[in-house]
Amino acid sequence: MGSGTNIGKVRGHGSAQHGAHHWMVQRVTAVGNLALIAWLIISLLRLPTYEHELLIGWLSSPLVAVPMMLMLVSIFWHLRLGLQVLIEDYIPDHGLKFGIIILLNFFAIGGAALGIFAVAKVAFTGVVA
Amino acid sequence: MHPEIGHAAQKNPAILFACRYVFAKALVRLQRLQPCAGSLIRGQKLVKPTNRPLSPHLGIYKWGPAMLVSILHRATGDALALLGAPILVWWLYSISAGPESYEFFTGIMTTIPGFIVMIGMTFALFEHTYSGLRHFVLDAGAGYELQTNKLWSAAVPVLALFSTAALWFFISSKLIG
Ligand code: HEM
Numbered sequence: 279m280g281s282g283t284n285i286g287k288v289r290g291h292g293s294a295q296h297g298a299h300h301w302m303v304q305r306v307t308a309v310g311n312l313a314l315i316a317w318l319i320i321s322l323l324r325l326p327t328y329e330h331e332l333l334i335g336w337l338s339s340p341l342v343a344v345p346m347m348l349m350l351v352s353i354f355w356h357l358r359l360g361l362q363v364l365i366e367d368y369i370p371d372h373g374l375k376f377g378i379i380i381l382l383n384f385f386a387i388g389g390a391a392l393g394i395f396a397v398a399k400v401a402f403t404g405v406v407a
Numbered sequence: 408m409h410p411e412i413g414h415a416a417q418k419n420p421a422i423l424f425a426c427r428y429v430f431a432k433a434l435v436r437l438q439r440l441q442p443c444a445g446s447l448i449r450g451q452k453l454v455k456p457t458n459r460p461l462s463p464h465l466g467i468y469k470w471g472p473a474m475l476v477s478i479l480h481r482a483t484g485d486a487l488a489l490l491g492a493p494i495l496v497w498w499l500y501s502i503s504a505g506p507e508s509y510e511f512f513t514g515i516m517t518t519i520p521g522f523i524v525m526i527g528m529t530f531a532l533f534e535h536t537y538s539g540l541r542h543f544v545l546d547a548g549a550g551y552e553l554q555t556n557k558l559w560s561a562a563v564p565v566l567a568l569f570s571t572a573a574l575w576f577f578i579s580s581k582l583i584g
Contacts, residue, residue, distance in 0.1 A: 305546070308539050315532070323577065328513070330506045337502060346499070353495070357488035364485060393496040396503035404503075 304359045310352030317345055334404040343401040350393040358386035472560035479564065480538040483531035491528045529574060533567035 325336060336342055361382050369375045468474060494516075501512035515521050541559055544550045550559060 305543070308542075312536060312539070315536075319574075323581075330502065330509045333502050333509070337499075350496075353492055357484075357492055360484050361488050364481070389492060389496050393499050396496070396499040399503045 300359055300362075304356065307352050307356035307359070310348070311356055314345055314349035314352055318349060334400055337397060337400045338402075338404040340401070343397050346397050347394050350390050350397070354386045354390035354393075358382060361386075472557055472564075476538050476541065476560045476563050479534055480542070483535040483538070486531045487528065487535060490524070491531065494524070494528070526571065526575060530567055530571040533570040534564060537563045537566050537570075 321336075321342065325332065337346070362379060365375060365378050365382065369378060498512060501508040516525060541550070541563060544559070550556055
């Protein structure tokens, strides 16, 4: 297209060859979310009450702590990809877009890390019951 | 115009015609180079005509269930990401930080605004999940027939509302009963 400089000819024409992978991982993590969130809802509904002591006992079981950590990874990975698309669609300015994607990475990795650490802390130190 | 060409043109109408043609073409090119929607992006130099097609804006589309579900998929995904996921982490954090911290969390989440947020997040989750399942079907290349597409698009928010109501009915009957 066009008869400009070489950079001018390619700028703005899209594919950086990452799209298919992004699309696929969005779906892989969507399936992860589906299974793990369904597990969480069912597991929570089966609890008799939601007192702190009881939740500590529940969360310190490996069969709860491990899926909970996996769910955090799946959710935060999925939302990291999803919000990236949102940012790319609505923020045209390259500099601002770059900055916000950095913030998004901090949010996604930080959020997952905090959640996983909280679960690990309960799992390793918690047993009240 | 170059004097020589002008001179020749006076003698030869064909050359005059050719010159006019070239100028007209150049003028059109120049007009295309005027800044338009795509060229206003800061930090990008305009180096080529930006008369590539733009998609029409929202206003011209006729509303239908498929459009609603598509918009809701994005809106609910973003709401879950920006509000739901932080609340999930706060919940886990508050459990790990001890009984007072957990009570602070449940205290806030059981106020009226807290319930509105929790019920809203429940609806967002069901809406996004069912609409995500619809994505999988469409990804597989199925469900594009107009009537089928309309049916499942309309079914998604209805099922989501129904699921939200059913879940909260279950929770309230459990907490009260
Ligand atoms: C807490 C759970 C979830 C969060 C926070 C979340 C968040 C998001 C976000 C922010 C997007 C980007 C939307 C956009 O701007 O286009 C997205 C896309 C998507 N989500 Fe989720 N999601 C969650 C659960 C799920 C589940 C359970 C499914 C599947 C059943 C799912 C399927 C999808 C699909 C297929 C897309 C891609 C849509 C596209 O390519 O246009 N998500 N999600």
